[in-house]
Amino acid sequence: MTGVEFVPLSLPPLLIGAFAALACAIPGNFLLLRRQALIGDAISHVVLPGIVMGFLLTGVVSTWPMMLGAAAAAIVAVVLIETIRRLGRIEPGAAMGVVFTTLFAAGVLLLEQSDTSSVHLDVEHALYGNLESLIWLDATGWKSLLDVEALAALPPELFRMVAVFVAIALLTGLFWRPLTIATFDEGFARTLGLPVTALSLGLVIAAAIAAVAAFDAVGSIIVIAMFICPPAAARLMTNRLGHQLGWSAAFAVLSAVLGYVLAGYGPLWLGFENAVSAAGMIATVSGVILVLAAMFGPCRHRVGAAQAD
Amino acid sequence: MLALGYNAALVATGAGLLGVAAGVTGSFLFLRKRALVSDAMSHATLPGLALAFMVMTVLGGDGRALPGLLAGSALSAWLGVLTVSWLSRRTRLGEDAAIGAVLSVFFGLGIVGLTVIQSLNTGRQAGLETFLLGSTAGMLFSDALTIALGGALTLALAWLLRRPMLMVAFDPDYATATGRDVARIDLAMLALALAVTVVGLKIVGLILIVALLIIPPVAARFWSDRADRVVLLSGIIGGGAGVTGALLSGMAPDLPTGPIIVLIAFGLFAVGFFFSPGRGVLAAVLRHRRFQRRVHMRQGLLAIAQGQPVYERLTLRLLRRAGLIRADAVATDAGRAVAAKALLDEHRWQILRADPRFETAAALYDGLRPLDTVLTPDQLTEIDRNLRPEAAT
Numbered sequence: 001m002t003g004v005e006f007v008p009l010s011l012p013p014l015l016i017g018a019f020a021a022l023a024c025a026i027p028g029n030f031l032l033l034r035r036q037a038l039i040g041d042a043i044s045h046v047v048l049p050g051i052v053m054g055f056l057l058t059g060v061v062s063t064w065p066m067m068l069g070a071a072a073a074a075i076v077a078v079v080l081i082e083t084i085r086r087l088g089r090i091e092p093g094a095a096m097g098v099v100f101t102t103l104f105a106a107g108v109l110l111l112e113q114s115d116t117s118s119v120h121l122d123v124e125h126a127l128y129g130n131l132e133s134l135i136w137l138d139a140t141g142w143k144s145l146l147d148v149e150a151l152a153a154l155p156p157e158l159f160r161m162v163a164v165f166v167a168i169a170l171l172t173g174l175f176w177r178p179l180t181i182a183t184f185d186e187g188f189a190r191t192l193g194l195p196v197t198a199l200s201l202g203l204v205i206a207a208a209i210a211a212v213a214a215f216d217a218v219g220s221i222i223v224i225a226m227f228i229c230p231p232a233a234a235r236l237m238t239n240r241l242g243h244q245l246g247w248s249a250a251f252a253v254l255s256a257v258l259g260y261v262l263a264g265y266g267p268l269w270l271g272f273e274n275a276v277s278a279a280g281m282i283a284t285v286s287g288v289i290l291v292l293a294a295m296f297g298p299c300r301h302r303v304g305a306a307q308a309d
Numbered sequence: 310m311l312a313l314g315y316n317a318a319l320v321a322t323g324a325g326l327l328g329v330a331a332g333v334t335g336s337f338l339f340l341r342k343r344a345l346v347s348d349a350m351s352h353a354t355l356p357g358l359a360l361a362f363m364v365m366t367v368l369g370g371d372g373r374a375l376p377g378l379l380a381g382s383a384l385s386a387w388l389g390v391l392t393v394s395w396l397s398r399r400t401r402l403g404e405d406a407a408i409g410a411v412l413s414v415f416f417g418l419g420i421v422g423l424t425v426i427q428s429l430n431t432g433r434q435a436g437l438e439t440f441l442l443g444s445t446a447g448m449l450f451s452d453a454l455t456i457a458l459g460g461a462l463t464l465a466l467a468w469l470l471r472r473p474m475l476m477v478a479f480d481p482d483y484a485t486a487t488g489r490d491v492a493r494i495d496l497a498m499l500a501l502a503l504a505v506t507v508v509g510l511k512i513v514g515l516i517l518i519v520a521l522l523i524i525p526p527v528a529a530r531f532w533s534d535r536a537d538r539v540v541l542l543s544g545i546i547g548g549g550a551g552v553t554g555a556l557l558s559g560m561a562p563d564l565p566t567g568p569i570i571v572l573i574a575f576g577l578f579a580v581g582f583f584f585s586p587g588r589g590v591l592a593a594v595l596r597h598r599r600f601q602r603r604v605h606m607r608q609g610l611l612a613i614a615q616g617q618p619v620y621e622r623l624t625l626r627l628l629r630r631a632g633l634i635r636a637d638a639v640a641t642d643a644g645r646a647v648a649a650k651a652l653l654d655e656h657r658w659q660i661l662r663a664d665p666r667f668e669t670a671a672a673l674y675d676g677l678r679p680l681d682t683v684l685t686p687d688q689l690t691e692i693d694r695n696l697r698p699e700a701a702t
Contacts, residue, residue, distance in 0.1 A: 283417025
């Protein structure tokens with residue numbers, strides 16, 4: 001594999017996948033510890049009606065209206081879940097199930113009813129994304145990385161994903177102490193006077209932004225996988241939150257890179273002609289990592305639980 | 310129904326039976342607070358579907374044969390369920406994390422499988438994508454029959470197992486203490502949900518089938534506090550949504566069946582959410598308003614009896630409407646009488662609450678309840694003996 005082939009065709013998707021995985025895995029750690037892991041699942045389902053509404057309102061397939069629509073839909077979904085949970089006195093899991101399936105169904109129906117046949121907008125695309133198509137045509141080899149003109153032609157998804165990742169990493173660093181305290185002991189955080197409700201809402205919004213940005217580039221299946229699998233595997237490796245974050249970042253990048261390579265080159269090595277879905281493969285690799293962590297991770301057992309072995 | 314033709318009627322029957330089975334099965338899961346396990350299960354069907362297609366094609370048969378596909382999907386969904394319970398029992402991860410992990414990983418694996426099929430199957434579309442969102446277009450008679458039979462069978466099994474499942478859903482500890490195998494009953498519950506999921510794949514699709522297992526029980530829960538009625542009602546709601554959705558999409562062929570059924574179920578949920586007499590939002594608002602009025606009325610009357618002026622608008626309006634004060638906020642004769650009675654009641658309560666003999670009655674004090682609805686006339690006389698003369702007048 002030479003730079004001439006690798007840089008334009010494989011480097012951008014690899015980087016986008018890795019940054020998308022990182023941006024989702026960081027908030028995923030906190031969601032996991034707060035037992036809100038499925039929020040990521042709910043958000044990535046409601047993204048579909050959001051982008052369809054964004055498209056219907058503006059009539060063009062461009063990124064910003066759709067991202068705004070998706071973010072709005074994510075917030076609407078979170079508010080609806082809370083409303084149904086509190087006013088209807090329904091347990092959170094079921095409230096979530098009601099909201100995201102309904103919104104997803106509405107999204108599918110809107111999509112089928114509206115005239116979207118002329119544009120590239122369909123359910124499959126929303127689910128698996130299209131990581132493989134994010135190529136960098138202006139690159140001619142490794143030296144293009146120093147060429148400003150060629151760099152400007154990088155897929156815009158890469159810049160967005162990097163920006164979202166940096167923003168989320170900065171926010172996490174900035175709110176590290178309050179977020180940690182509120183995650184582990186909400187009552188204590190409240191007595192310290194920390195804005196617990198605002199922190200929790202902020203976390204969900206940050207997760208929604210990560211999900212929407214990543215969804216645009218890589219499809220919702222990776223988003224769900226990256227919200228849950230790397231943090232869950234990291235949780236089985238360590239008892240310290242800082243280390244857990246590090247492990248989850250490493251697992252996220254590993255899944256993205258390994259998944260992309262296996263999807264792109266694995267079938268060729270086995271003698272097949274066509275590559276398989278990179279999004280699906282990345283999710284699969286993250287699952288394999290989780291299973292390995294669940295079997296051999298040093299902190300896999302519940303504290304005080306009976307151990308069979 | 311018959312005007313729509315034989316095929317539409319068949320699909321509607323299948324969807325109805327499926328809806329009833331899903332509503333009934335889902336309500337056990339909902340009462341057990343494990344509704345979202347079915348989400349992991351339904352997404353976990355995809356790799357099995359893809360694998361079954363490949364195996365059947367390699368063996369030289371028709372890869373799209375429904376029974377084979379359903380068997381494959383059932384197998385991988387069961388593997389998904391076992392993985393969820395393995396992860397949540399053997400590691401420190403919560404069930405929600407296990408659900409999310411299984412859901413995304415199995416679905417990702419399934420997508421890999423679909424792309425493999427695409428590259429193997431040059432020229433001919435496998436059509437497995439229709440299982441994502443469901444489709445009734447081009448459904449064969451045998452397919453509809455499979456679905457209807459599967460739905461009916463699941464329903465019968467759920468009926469047989471209803472008692473142990475309810476007991477486990479409500480009180481697993483009690484069920485264990487009475488010698489029932491909770492783990493096995495839980496698995497049976499999941500197996501029924503799995504049957505619904507697999508049977509519903511063709512009509513509703515694997516992303517939305519979970520809605521049929523969750524929304525009808527939640528909607529039914531608004532209308533009753535009795536488990537057997539919730540189960541029954543949930544079956545009716547699910548069946549109704551299934552039949553109506555299938556008929557609607559039969560009349561307008563571009564409407565996909567699954568989303569329509571889900572949206573109708575959600576409509577029924579919304580009706581209960583707003584209008585149910587016990588747990589509905591409207592009823593709660595009305596209850597709150599009524600309570601608010603009682604508090605205002607009582608406070609207004611106490612103020613009148615003690616000769617204090619009333620300024621609060623709502624209180625004034627309520628008193629005026631009841632004819633207890635005049636337009637200039639001066640109490641009428643009737644108003645003074647009612648107010649004196651309210652004050653007397655308050656004094657009696659104070660005595661009662663100071664007296665340890667009336668401890669249980671004192672717990673009922675909420676500042677609103679008239680004491681003569683709590684005590685017998687004899688007890689009231691006893692209390693009155695302690696009233697000071699200035700209060701008794």
